Amino acid sequence: MLGEEHPKTLLTATALAIRLAAVGRLDEAVVLVEETLKVQRRVLGDEHPNTLISASYLAKQLAAVGRVGEAVVLGEETLECRRRVLGLEHPDTLSTAHNLAIRLAQVGRVGEAVVLGEETLECRRRVLGLEHPDTLSTAHNLAIDLADAGRVREARVLGEETLEGRRRLLGEGHPETQRTARWLESLGAKPERPEAGE
Structure with a gap:
C-alpha cells in the first residue's frame, strides 16, 4: 500500500481527474485536481514535475468551468516555474505558454x-x-x-x-x-x- 500522499498515488489522482473531465464530469475533475495539487505542493514542492503537471492541468480545467481569471493566475505561476525548471523550449513549457x-x-x-x-x-x-x-x-x-x-x-x-x-x-x-x-x-x-x- 502506497498511502494517500505517495507521489504515485497523487499522480494517479491527477490521471483520474483527466478521465473524469473526458467523460464530462468537469466539476468533479476540478475538485479532485485542486485537492491533489495542494498535497503535491506540500509533499513534493512547487517545482516537482508532477506538481507542475497537476497545476497545468488544473489551469486548463478551471477555464473549462468558467473560472478563467483563476486559470490565468495559475497558468502564469506554472509557466514561470516550468521555464525555470524545464527551460524555455521544453514541450511542457511551450504547452503551458x-x-x-x-x-x-x-x-x-x-x-x-x-x-x-x-x-x-x-x-x-x-x-x-x-x-x-x-x-x-x-x-x-x-x-x-x-x-x-x-x-x-x-x-x-x-x-x-x-x-x-x-x-x-x-x-x-x-x-x-x-x-x-x-x-x-x-x-x-x-x-x-x-x-x-x-
Whole structure:
C-alpha cells in the first residue's frame, strides 16, 4: 500500500481527474485536481514535475468551468516555474505558454496574449518544426489574437499559412483544417485597426 500522499498515488489522482473531465464530469475533475495539487505542493514542492503537471492541468480545467481569471493566475505561476525548471523550449513549457495565451485573450489581455503567442510560435517552430500539429495550433490561436488586436493583415497571412500547413499535414476534411478555414472565412473583409496617432 502506497498511502494517500505517495507521489504515485497523487499522480494517479491527477490521471483520474483527466478521465473524469473526458467523460464530462468537469466539476468533479476540478475538485479532485485542486485537492491533489495542494498535497503535491506540500509533499513534493512547487517545482516537482508532477506538481507542475497537476497545476497545468488544473489551469486548463478551471477555464473549462468558467473560472478563467483563476486559470490565468495559475497558468502564469506554472509557466514561470516550468521555464525555470524545464527551460524555455521544453514541450511542457511551450504547452503551458500556449494555453496561457488563450486564457489571456479570454480575459481581454489580448496584447499580452499576442506577445506570448508570438514567443511560443517562434519556439515551437524551432523545436517542433513548422508543420507540427502543436505549432499549427499555436499559429491558429495567434492569428485570432492578432485579428482581435487589430493586426488583421498579419492575422490573415498567418491564418492562410496555418491553413496550408493543416491541409498538407491533416488533409482538407480534418476538423482542425476546417476550423482554420471557417475562421479565415469569418475574417472576411475585417478592416485593419488604424495605428495610434493615425
